Amino acid sequence: MEPLDAIDKQLLRLLQNDAKQTTKELAAHLGLTLSPVYERVRRLENLGYIKQYIAVLDKNLLGQPITTFCQVSMRYHDKAFIDKFEEEVQKLEEVQECYHMAGQVDFLLKIHVGSLNEYHDFVKYKLSQIENIGVLNSTFVLKEIKRDIGYHIH
Known part of the structure; x- marks a missing residue:
């Protein structure tokens, strides 16, 4: 490079x-x-230093004030199940970010929805329908303290 x-x-x-x-x-x-x-x-x-140009939107004005971090642990860890999860999570518009993690949790998802009822429906009708999910653990953001979408360039 x-x-x-x-x-x-x-x-x-x-x-x-x-x-x-x-x-x-x-x-x-x-x-x-x-x-x-x-x-x-x-x-x-x-x-490739510049990937794309985007507008940063206001989640509250868009009616998506609820930010949730959902930890997903898989039952089985073979390649086919991991690949399938990654493929299926790409289709979920509520998921803003998804990371494959090392440690006790397999995936960390950042999700935006309009209400707790919407989140309930998202988990019940979309996320939990993905095969091989063992445990879902959700945490809800009470207040956003710092949000910096940029990278420190030194």
Whole structure:
């Protein structure tokens, strides 16, 4: 992987903070002209440092104020069951994030829903229908203290 120089890192910080900035605005921040900034952005995209540009939405305004972390433990741990779970969880729109974990829990899911009743229905009619789930343990967020979707770039 091609190493990042100080300008690349600053450019990534700027874009991570506000991806709607124009090349002209980025160039002004970096003290460069348009062309080298444009080329750097394209290079960083092509190298995979920039995966996508997104809008961060407000879950409350969207009617999904309940955030739940659900720990899933599987009964059996062979490849076919793990692959099937990963495939099925991709289809669940309520699941925002899913991580395969080491330790006592096999998967950690971050789920957003509108109410506890919606979460109950999600577990009963969707999540628990996935084969081989042994234990589900849900914890509900009371208050979001820190949420940073960016990465620290050093």
